[in-house]
Amino acid sequence: MMRVIKGIPLYLLAIAILIVTGLPFLIMLLTSFKGQMEFMTSPWSIPESFSLDNYLLLVELEFFGYFLNSLFVSVVAVAIVIIISAMASYPLARLKFRLNRPIFILFMVGMMIPIHTTLVPIFILTNKIGLYDSLFGLIGPYIAFALPISVVIFTQFMRDIPKELEESAKIDGCSHLRLFWNIIFPLLTPAVATVAIYNFIHIWNEFIFALVLTNSSQNATLPIGLREFYGEFSVNIPGIMAALTLGSLPLLLVYFIAQEKIVTGLAAGSVKG
């Protein structure tokens, strides 16, 4: 397409960037197969034997609990976000009413609000309603902060759906609710994918709410679990690398399976935001 840089320098640049992006991953993966002694003597060499001991240790330590917690929080929050933000977007995109614009702007403003500005009140609120140190306590804030981008994506998408589709249904006496669920929502599939991917990545890796709103290890999500593990085993570097590898694996696997979908979904989400 465009050949600003040609031939060999092009290759060298591409490979240099490949090394800088890829090498940390490679080192992480290779180190995770080493024993402690082997790491001490030759930290950056290729492992002599690919031992799975570090991974077995993680299984023993019930590292998988963190996965289940992250999965639960992410899936529930993303599912609720999709439903309520698609619903909210329907009147915002399709109906005329006085507060339409102000409400839309209010949602949009959420994209620039630093999470930290809400941290103390949310911490106190979560305590008050008895959800401190529970996975349910995380879901509310995750939904709230996923709403702005989701509403923006859905409204943009809904405005492009031709009006005629619903007009004929309206003449037949179809209610807004049925119209939304039976006609509009099924047409939203690409937007749903975008919203789901965008929010899933963010919620899966979310750190500060999980740090402030949970306390015990059995309610720790993956990022918190990783940090806890790092704190406890900081001398066992190969063990930590195994934890990091395992912790990064789910999203990377999903990425390798659905690469194009994720990339276009993310791009669509941000461009419209």
Next chain:
Amino acid sequence: MSRTQEISLDTVSVRKKRKNKDTWTIIGFIGPAFIIYGVYVIYSIFMTFYYSMFNWTGIDANMVFLGLENYVRLFQDGVFWTSIQNNFLLVIASLLTQLPIGLIMALLLFSPIKGMRLFRSVYFMPFLMSTVAIGILFIFIYEGNYGLLNAIMGTIGLESLQTAWIGKESTAIWAVIATVCWQFAPFYMILFRATIVGIPEELYEAADIDGASGWQRFKNITLPLLMPIIITSAILSVIGSLKYFDLIYVMTGGGPNNSTELMATYMYKQTFTNFNMGYGSSISFSMFIIAFVVTVFILLGDKSRRGNE
């Protein structure tokens, strides 16, 4: 009553009914999202301002009203100024590194090199890795004794430059900024790539006929068409940099000696480590004001730029 009047009265009442029905539909549809958003985001912002006027540990019920005293204290707090300075350093560094590198990566993905699938896959990976994992991984990369960076420098004969990268005040902030760039350049890469894909091939063909060089094609076709997404990316990058937290918290905790402190890490420290909830709230409310002002500033700038076109 004439027939026409009857009909028109009828339509009015139908319209009224419809309007009434619409109101309930609107409330019913927007309600759930609005309540959650209202409680967790809007209410919280007001509460942060409210809490920022107290001296309060957050643990006991003892709240002493101070008015705006916390803000006066904040203005005189050297660490807070350091953190603002670092935040803006991060803003500038992010704009100057993440966007151009992201652009170069995106352009490379359209060049005729073999093994494109591998390049494309690997280039994007850092963005998917959890920030906590990245932080921990880079602690080991920057480590002074056996760290990867020093090992590489040793191999290529730069022993004299080896150091404990995040353990030293002078290098820590740069080491962290480089890591942030490593993490986010791939994100801008996808944004740019998505836009480049959409540029009609005919434009390049026409340029080829005119005998345009690669650089001319880039300057006259690609770059102008990328401008809107570059602006969007810049906004995302600036706002993101102003509320940055995770990586610094994991890697340095704001140290050594506050040299990598950001507004968010300082806020966290004051609130949840020192239990100065009131003072911490004044920091987080200031973050909100700064982010708000900067956003308005950017949007106004963008608007006037568009107006000039």
